[in-house]
Amino acid sequence: MDTDFTADLTIMEEGTEFIKRVTSGGVLPMITSCSPGWIKYIEMYYPDLLAHLSTCKSPQQMFGALAKTFYAEKKGIDPANIYSVSIMPCTAKKFEAQRDELTDSGYQDVDVVLTTRELGRMLREIGVDWDSLPEENYDDPMGLSTGAAVIFGATGGVMEAAVRTVYEILTKQPLPDINLTPVRGMEGIKEATLKVGDLDVKVAVAHTLGNARKLLDKIRAGEADYHFIEIMCCPGGCIGGGGQPIPTNLDVRLKRIAGTYKADEELPLRKSHENPAITAIYEQFLGEPLGEKSHKLLHTFYVPRGVYSKPEGLPDKVPSDDHH
Amino acid sequence: MGITLREIVYDIGGGVEGDKEFKAAQTGGPSGGCIPAAYLDTPIDYENLAALGSIVGSGGMIIVDEGTCMVDLAKFYLGFTQDESCGKCSPCRIGTKRMLEILERITKGLGKEGDLDLLVELANSIKASALCGLGQTAPNPILSTLRYFRDEFEAHIKDKTCPAGICKMPRKGLKS
Amino acid sequence: MATVSLTIDNVKVEVEQGSTILEAAKQIGVNIPTLCYMKDINAIGACRICVVEVQGARALQAACVSPVAEGMVVKTNSAAVRASRKMTLELIQSNHPQECNTCQRNTNCELQALSEAMALGDIRFVRPAQSHSKDDIDNSSPSIVRDPRKCILCRRCVAVCEKVQGVKCISTMNRGFETVVAPPFNQSLNDVNCAMCGQCSLVCPTGAIVEVDDTGKVWRALDDANKHVVVQTAPAVRVAIAEEFGMEPGTLAQASWWQPSPPRL
Numbered sequence: 091m092d093t094d095f096t097a098d099l100t101i102m103e104e105g106t107e108f109i110k111r112v113t114s115g116g117v118l119p120m121i122t123s124c125s126p127g128w129i130k131y132i133e134m135y136y137p138d139l140l141a142h143l144s145t146c147k148s149p150q151q152m153f154g155a156l157a158k159t160f161y162a163e164k165k166g167i168d169p170a171n172i173y174s175v176s177i178m179p180c181t182a183k184k185f186e187a188q189r190d191e192l193t194d195s196g197y198q199d200v201d202v203v204l205t206t207r208e209l210g211r212m213l214r215e216i217g218v219d220w221d222s223l224p225e226e227n228y229d230d231p232m233g234l235s236t237g238a239a240v241i242f243g244a245t246g247g248v249m250e251a252a253v254r255t256v257y258e259i260l261t262k263q264p265l266p267d268i269n270l271t272p273v274r275g276m277e278g279i280k281e282a283t284l285k286v287g288d289l290d291v292k293v294a295v296a297h298t299l300g301n302a303r304k305l306l307d308k309i310r311a312g313e314a315d316y317h318f319i320e321i322m323c324c325p326g327g328c329i330g331g332g333g334q335p336i337p338t339n340l341d342v343r344l345k346r347i348a349g350t351y352k353a354d355e356e357l358p359l360r361k362s363h364e365n366p367a368i369t370a371i372y373e374q375f376l377g378e379p380l381g382e383k384s385h386k387l388l389h390t391f392y393v394p395r396g397v398y399s400k401p402e403g404l405p406d407k408v409p410s411d412d413h414h
Numbered sequence: 415m416g417i418t419l420r421e422i423v424y425d426i427g428g429g430v431e432g433d434k435e436f437k438a439a440q441t442g443g444p445s446g447g448c449i450p451a452a453y454l455d456t457p458i459d460y461e462n463l464a465a466l467g468s469i470v471g472s473g474g475m476i477i478v479d480e481g482t483c484m485v486d487l488a489k490f491y492l493g494f495t496q497d498e499s500c501g502k503c504s505p506c507r508i509g510t511k512r513m514l515e516i517l518e519r520i521t522k523g524l525g526k527e528g529d530l531d532l533l534v535e536l537a538n539s540i541k542a543s544a545l546c547g548l549g550q551t552a553p554n555p556i557l558s559t560l561r562y563f564r565d566e567f568e569a570h571i572k573d574k575t576c577p578a579g580i581c582k583m584p585r586k587g588l589k590s
Numbered sequence: 591m592a593t594v595s596l597t598i599d600n601v602k603v604e605v606e607q608g609s610t611i612l613e614a615a616k617q618i619g620v621n622i623p624t625l626c627y628m629k630d631i632n633a634i635g636a637c638r639i640c641v642v643e644v645q646g647a648r649a650l651q652a653a654c655v656s657p658v659a660e661g662m663v664v665k666t667n668s669a670a671v672r673a674s675r676k677m678t679l680e681l682i683q684s685n686h687p688q689e690c691n692t693c694q695r696n697t698n699c700e701l702q703a704l705s706e707a708m709a710l711g712d713i714r715f716v717r718p719a720q721s722h723s724k725d726d727i728d729n730s731s732p733s734i735v736r737d738p739r740k741c742i743l744c745r746r747c748v749a750v751c752e753k754v755q756g757v758k759c760i761s762t763m764n765r766g767f768e769t770v771v772a773p774p775f776n777q778s779l780n781d782v783n784c785a786m787c788g789q790c791s792l793v794c795p796t797g798a799i800v801e802v803d804d805t806g807k808v809w810r811a812l813d814d815a816n817k818h819v820v821v822q823t824a825p826a827v828r829v830a831i832a833e834e835f836g837m838e839p840g841t842l843a844q845a846s847w848w849q850p851s852p853p854r855l
Contacts, residue, residue: 496766496767497766498766499765499767500765500766500769501762501764501765501767501769502634502769503635503636503637503638504637504638504678504742504743505638505677505678505681507743507767507769508682508684508685508767509677509681510766511685511718511766511767512715512718515715515718516715516716519716526716528714532714532715535677536677539673539674539677541649542641542650542674543641543650543674543677543678544638545635545636545638550649
């Protein structure tokens, strides 16, 4: 099955959370929470800013929680017998999967994480002939996805995917231009202002922790008037992740980004909220975005760590009233 | 400047203690080199010392007599520079260690044919490729002792003897 | 743009002022071998593989950090240069475990490739001391394994951690032959401010920093008849996995895409 399915789901939850924050005076700017290296970094270096993070789990962890609940139920499998493997471009995902709190299915939601390199090794071990592999679709019920999910892999992609959905939910109008080009590309920090109905939504996108730091310092100083920020830990976003094939250099990153947007363009559906499998899972299992079941399975809290030890005066977890 | 090594050693210094034979003058500190008795009458200046394979360097001068083993002396100085290597560039970080290892083997009577060639090759390479002055001059004690006292090195390797009687060699008849 | 003209391997070349010899040589198609250099991230002249002969200079110069000068005459492949590079490589290999066949980076290792290209023969040192042993391997982290035995101290990982990520959880410690890249006070990677991003593993020229290999766990689960293995693949994997099979970066793992059909839920 496909993490892209839960990437679409992330957009539904995160988009709804964003709308709620904007309309009900929640903490802004809201910052994305998909990238586990980034999460550990903010927990260590900016524990006072954790309330800015979206409470959404990463797509990997949403998938993990659903595999041992929704999928198990659907297939009539005892979740204790499900072994959940994820293939990630990322070494920090291995750390994320082991976090104590990511066990909302009643089990460790994701059992093991392999990097792209490790998957390559496994396939070579059994002599897979790349060229003669048959084309296959991902399996249902968590295999269907949209172009919005594919672009999660490139810096700016989550922001673009979120805008495609948030705009249409808020204005109930089709988005004039589906391609949000100002947030694409390798520039360290990208900004854009988008007219969403009567609201001017100011967004920022950063990749690498060095660039993240610049935005966080702005927030700390009270100089950030953004509504929504996307931060990815690695240069270029996940396509340049620490678990990707070697070499990964600027040239390779640009080619992977090009491949990502090409895939998006070729997909019949490019907006998360148009994914019929997403509609179905809300109808059949989750209820609604930010609903009770969603809250339990798809959202999480963060742990103020500090660089050396937990800083004084901060709660044990953020949001502190979370009852996971 | 301009005064000869002999004047410094015998007139100013009062000669070698205990009337032993003058063997060499080590000039310039650990990065310097050794000058043998044949050049006692050389006037001391930058150019002359450089021509002899040494340097003025720190300005220091150590006079050694016949009781000093030149291999052991080279090892002593190299031990110092190896210890002082900062570890940034590979020729100095690893190269000084390897040169020291070879000298240690030779002074234990474990030297073998080809050691001196490798030592010279290594020394010249480090001299040319190290990042800073420390690494570039670290091989000097080896190169200058080899230049004037190669027979002493060979005695250690081929005959398993230390002419100065300093290095502990395996007893004759024992295979190394 | 102010330019400087110089001669590299008897070829006249005009380059932008402030360029390095390495960059200038590239302009005329001369690829000077490098090991510690990494464009935009690490240019420190540490490994000394990129040394070249500059007329009038006392010693060989590291091309990656030496700026060009007007009238400079450079030789990139003289006998002295080739001998020096080879000796430096032999020295590096003399403090590197000779276990390429079982290394995670076998056939994708810059040190191995360079040794092959330079036709490095036997390592001539007798029982060379090794600066680190297997006891120094740090596998405390769930994400990354650090093996100082394989480290050639190029410091690219240090540079990417500090300059790109601003985390600075690893740096060089100790000095001389004992130098090691490690977290402060030689703590475990798991106990320090490491974000586990793994960028260090991407820039490591050897197998000194690699991902934790969990493939064994997955094989065991696949072999277990009682286990129902569920697999998810991340968005960024599909544009990269083909590279593991020698394909061009950005190649999609799925060439043709599904047609929307009613979801079978």
